Amino acid sequence: MIDLRSDTVTKPTPEMREAMARAEVGDDVLSEDPTVNALEARCAELMGMEAGLFVASGTMGNQAALFAHTKRGDEVIVEQYAHVGMYEGGAFAVLSGLVLNKLVGRPWGVLDPNEVRDAIAPDDVHRAPTTLVCLENTHNMSSGTVITAEQTRAVADVAHGRGLKLHIDGARIFNAATCLGVEARLLVKHADSVQFCFSKGLAAPVGSMVCGTREFILRARRARKLMGGGMRQAGVLAAACHVSLDTIVPRLHEDHAHARLIAEELATHDGVSIDLNAIQTNIIRFALDPTVMEGRRLAGLLRDRGILIDARGGQKFRLVTHNDVSADDAQTVAQAFAEVLTV
Ligand SMILES: Cc1ncc(COP(=O)(O)O)c(C=O)c1O
Structure with missing residues (x-):
């Protein structure tokens, strides 16, 4: 996962x-x-x-x-x-x-x-x-x-x-x-x-x-x-x-680049509220309009694709990149969002 x-x-x-x-x-x-x-x-x-x-x-x-x-x-x-x-x-x-x-x-x-x-x-x-x-x-x-x-x-x-x-x-x-x-x-x-x-x-x-x-x-x-x-x-x-x-410490910039990549994908979707200016390090926060999809459903669809996100915030999410998320993983996550949020 x-x-x-x-x-x-x-x-x-x-x-x-x-x-x-x-x-x-x-x-x-x-x-x-x-x-x-x-x-x-x-x-x-x-x-x-x-x-x-x-x-x-x-x-x-x-x-x-x-x-x-x-x-x-x-x-x-x-x-x-x-x-x-x-x-x-x-x-x-x-x-x-x-x-x-x-x-x-x-x-x-x-x-x-x-x-x-x-x-x-x-x-x-x-x-x-x-x-x-x-x-x-x-x-x-x-x-x-x-x-x-x-x-x-x-x-x-x-x-x-x-x-x-x-x-x-x-x-x-x-x-x-x-x-x-x-x-x-x-x-x-x-x-x-x-x-x-x-x-x-x-x-x-x-x-x-x-x-x-x-x-x-x-x-x-x-x-x-x-x-x-x-x-x-x-x-x-x-x-x-x-x-x-x-x-x-010397590789933290990679986590930041991965967060950026995922955040930029998210920002292209209607119903996603995200402030790209606030994505400066390894944490992404965004909100999803419930008319687009229930938060729990989004988490379920991602889980089916091998991606775990925290669904406790209802329609509000925090994603965090880290040493166990590779560049390929970040691409996979961006691609998964592209698929599940494109209705
Ligand atoms: C900003 C900040 N300070 C302090 C802590 C507390 O760290 P710990 O979980 O190791 O107690 C956290 C944990 O997430 C944090 O995000």
Whole structure:
């Protein structure tokens, strides 16, 4: 099957499995796993930050960062559809006792610095103190659109000017960097922390990285333990992540080209709503007019042709390209849409 439901469905490559088998390991809770330690140092360097922390998932990375930046009762400014606020089980409230102030991202998940400035709570006993702003790059709910270094800087300037920190949920930061043709470190240069995932477009089986200052990472390390995320011989996982950086990051532009190809086919069909300008990386979002076809029927017809898509959104779909979708697969998908949507 060609599985477009998510970039989390990728299987580890043979090279990853081999690296996992060969990995030197130790007890990572004691900071004694050489493969994890090397990955943390490598990622900190890549992000231009002081230190890194290997965690089990993107959710754990974001939540450890929130925990480390704030105290109970603080308010965090986020974009309205940000993963950290919508899809992490309310962990910001459960684990860190935070409230969110959700702003409309315009365009495509980018926070307007003036709106951020206006949203910061004044020093008033009635208000929860605002201490953190979060950005998501790429922005999942907007089709994987990218936030530029300049846009990030504008938000960071406002946040820092008022003594707030800036965290970036960079689950797909390497997709953003690839799209913009810049080093990932440039996109997080003005932030205080970043979380990015190895288990999405980077095709590793497990793991995310949080980066920031040494002092922040010490607090995030405590949070990771508190959340039950202290892993022991985690080097077997980190070994695959090293391979991601070596072999998958350099090929992400292929995923973007495949997404583009499929999106351009979709855009030729009546009843398909798609914003081609928002197809910048590996995520395609589109809506299908129910008078053309019920969403579930579309998913069924594609399944008959060996293509899996997520049909939980009714008439709204998200397709994601990744390392297990080849150029031929992308052609097959485009051809399948051409057939099933041409009535
Ligand atoms: C933007 C974004 N942030 C964070 C996460 C959470 O990652 P995980 O599923 O590894 O917890 C996801 C997952 O899809 C995501 O898309």
